Amino acid sequence: xxxxxxxxxxxTVSEGASLELRCNYSYGATPYLFxxxxxxxxxxxxxxxxxxxxxxxxGIKGFEAEFKRSQSSFNLRKPSVHWxxxxxxxxxxxxxxxxxxxxGKGTTLSVSS
Amino acid sequence: GAGVSQSPRxxxxxxxxxxxxxCDPISGHVSLYWYRQALGQGPEFLTYFNYEAQQDKSGLxxxxxxxxxxxxxxxxxxxxxxEQRDSAMYRCASSLPGAETQYFxxxxxxxxx
Numbered sequence: 001x002x003x004x005x006x007x008x009x010x011x012t013v014s015e016g017a018s019l020e021l022r023c024n025y026s027y028g029a030t031p032y033l034f035x036x037x038x039x040x041x042x043x044x045x046x047x048x049x050x051x052x053x054x055x056x057x058x059g060i061k062g063f064e065a066e067f068k069r070s071q072s073s074f075n076l077r078k079p080s081v082h083w084x085x086x087x088x089x090x091x092x093x094x095x096x097x098x099x100x101x102x103x104g105k106g107t108t109l110s111v112s113s
Numbered sequence: 114g115a116g117v118s119q120s121p122r123x124x125x126x127x128x129x130x131x132x133x134x135x136c137d138p139i140s141g142h143v144s145l146y147w148y149r150q151a152l153g154q155g156p157e158f159l160t161y162f163n164y165e166a167q168q169d170k171s172g173l174x175x176x177x178x179x180x181x182x183x184x185x186x187x188x189x190x191x192x193x194x195x196e197q198r199d200s201a202m203y204r205c206a207s208s209l210p211g212a213e214t215q216y217f218x219x220x221x222x223x224x225x226x
Contacts, residue, residue, distance in 0.1 A: 004155070032213045034214070036217070041219075042219060043116075043117070043204070043217045043218050043219040043220060044156070044204065044206075044217035045217075046214065046216065049213075049214060051213065090155050090156075092155070094213055094215075095213075096213065097144065097208065097210075097211045097212055097213050098144060098161065098163060098168060098169075100146070100158030100161065100169070100172065101146075101148075101156070101158065101215060102158075103155030103156050103157070104155050105153065105154055105155050106153075106154075106155050
């Protein structure tokens with residue numbers, strides 16, 4: 001069955017510290033991988049995506065993610081977290097255009113000062 | 114418009130009433146998706162349109178749920194005889210023709226009393 005697992009429900013990171021949010025997927029076809037962020041009262045904003053090519057992809061707001069096929073993972077990273085990064089983060093997997101995205105349950109990030 | 118818009122943003126209704134949720138996609142986006150997000154969960158696919166044609170409705174939970182997009186632009190998701198378990202955030206997304214990336218609106222928060 002196709003699925004996305006985000007093992008961490010809630011993570012707290014100190015401001016300025018590095019961040020890694022984990023995502024593992026199970027998908028039969030070649031996956032397209034996405035990270036979205038949801039801030040309070042906002043819609044889901046696309047942070048970055050991976051379709052093919054270089055397995056390290058850069059996104060907005062200083063985020064990056066690395067695709068590791070052998071581990072079926074697509075972890076999100078940021079070298080230095082800002083208080084404004086506090087939000088809920090969703091990993092998603094899809095296939096070709098016109099197919100549904102499958103989302104993980106999300107990881108809530110809190111940033112402490 | 115600049116992004117996907119949804120209305121109303123919040124809807125409170127009594128059990129047994131019908132509700133209609135509206136989605137206005139990004140101009141030029143011919144693909145439109147509906148998702149439902151329960152509290153503490155990631156979005157789950159409901160249905161998908163390409164232009165005015167409903168291509169996939171496999172995620173609609175039962176026959177109380179229906180969607181239409183008669184002119185290939187604005188879409189309406191209708192829930193008949195609402196039940197408390199229908200309470201959730203309903204999200205709409207759109208994408209360019211043949212594109213895998215979906216752009217989400219702010220959602221409609223539905224509360225059924």
